[in-house]
Amino acid sequence: MQVDVAIVGGGLTGLWTGRYLAALDPTLRIAVFERDYVGFGASGRNGGWVSSLFPVPASKVERIYGAQLADELLRALGETVDEIAQQVDQLHIACDFTKAGTLVLARDRVQWQRLRGEVKDVTTLLDARGTDRFLRARHVIGAAHEPQCATVQPARLVRGLADRLEEFGVRIYEGTNVSSIGDHALVANGHTVQAGAVVLATESYTAQFADWHRLVLPLYSMMVVTAPLSDAQYEAIGSPQLGLSFADERNLVIYGQITADRRIAFGGRGAPYGYGSVITPAPDRGRGMRRRLEQTLLELLPGLGGIEFSAFWGGTLGVTRDWFPRIDVDESAGVTKVYGYAGDGVAMTNLMGRLVAQGLVSPQKLPAMHAIFRRVPRVWEPEPLRYLGINAGLLMTQLVDIGEQRGVPVRFLDTLRRALIGQVG
Numbered sequence: 001m002q003v004d005v006a007i008v009g010g011g012l013t014g015l016w017t018g019r020y021l022a023a024l025d026p027t028l029r030i031a032v033f034e035r036d037y038v039g040f041g042a043s044g045r046n047g048g049w050v051s052s053l054f055p056v057p058a059s060k061v062e063r064i065y066g067a068q069l070a071d072e073l074l075r076a077l078g079e080t081v082d083e084i085a086q087q088v089d090q091l092h093i094a095c096d097f098t099k100a101g102t103l104v105l106a107r108d109r110v111q112w113q114r115l116r117g118e119v120k121d122v123t124t125l126l127d128a129r130g131t132d133r134f135l136r137a138r139h140v141i142g143a144a145h146e147p148q149c150a151t152v153q154p155a156r157l158v159r160g161l162a163d164r165l166e167e168f169g170v171r172i173y174e175g176t177n178v179s180s181i182g183d184h185a186l187v188a189n190g191h192t193v194q195a196g197a198v199v200l201a202t203e204s205y206t207a208q209f210a211d212w213h214r215l216v217l218p219l220y221s222m223m224v225v226t227a228p229l230s231d232a233q234y235e236a237i238g239s240p241q242l243g244l245s246f247a248d249e250r251n252l253v254i255y256g257q258i259t260a261d262r263r264i265a266f267g268g269r270g271a272p273y274g275y276g277s278v279i280t281p282a283p284d285r286g287r288g289m290r291r292r293l294e295q296t297l298l299e300l301l302p303g304l305g306g307i308e309f310s311a312f313w314g315g316t317l318g319v320t321r322d323w324f325p326r327i328d329v330d331e332s333a334g335v336t337k338v339y340g341y342a343g344d345g346v347a348m349t350n351l352m353g354r355l356v357a358q359g360l361v362s363p364q365k366l367p368a369m370h371a372i373f374r375r376v377p378r379v380w381e382p383e384p385l386r387y388l389g390i391n392a393g394l395l396m397t398q399l400v401d402i403g404e405q406r407g408v409p410v411r412f413l414d415t416l417r418r419a420l421i422g423q424v425g
Contacts, residue, residue: 003029006195010034011043014201016353018170024361031171039158045315047255050150052077055342072369080347093160095152096260098243102149110404111249136238151257184334200337204318207277214379222289222314223267236303273390282314317343321378393420
């Protein structure tokens, strides 16, 4: 087979890249190769937040790249939420897209101090009474409401996008294993595909290619979903707007949304990292996480007492050594690798897809902030250092949260755990 662009990975990054390539140049021959089925990875298993979040603090981005590029990035991320809304409408994708904002709760004094330091111009700070008007949670000091955030049913988004791409002439090959990638070529199910350009959009699964094993670390995130809330349960948590997303300021990330069918989809980190960056089925890797997530949600929203939980699932997200997402271009080989969203990827996939497509069709039109994603890659440490460091960092993160909640000084422990997981600086 010969194509102009071969895309490896049938998740949102690969599909958005195909969508914008086809829009920029309808004559391009584009093929997407997916080992399992579209949305098999993080694109179909995430919490459904379409947010302007970036995995690296804005202060660090500004310190490295200056205020102008940092502002351009933040503006682009915010605009991406609305770009996805337009694409969903234009492409008639039924994925429950709802722009209801996100609510970040502060439930102890340290969380409240941290939250106030992260407030953006468009964010509304709320006291406990004001928070109750959005969501009735336990032990809340205050909250921040960020309007530039939407929610979706993620599997419907990725599969709906795939359906539209095939109508545009983009060929999608599911059940197709790409075993190797070379100069302007790849091997798929034992057959050679010649390509003018190859885009590797495999996120955490990038670690399964031997040449790039240490570029990205697969970190697990798990989710539960409740049965539909009864009227009494819904009223007990404040009758929140459907589509509202929520979290709190703890260090070990949690995230939730009120779904269109009045369930709560709720997830969080904490499952151990697998030795050698192995990716195993989520229920096997996350033993104990289902009960932990259920308990956390009930502790956060006690009005849900008696609620039934109907499903549990999870998967891996990709984290780089410095937590910056990457567009890694090897011009001589014609290979572009895209990875490292660290869990903030639903909107980022769209932005990255647009940047990659623009870079392939007319690179002279790329925005200046593209440089933020072109940082020289740093690799993770070899095993067993990676295994020991990451799992120790996860444990320390839990201890830091406990210490902050109890008012115990944890600054040294917090600094150490940030160094282990790559968040220092």
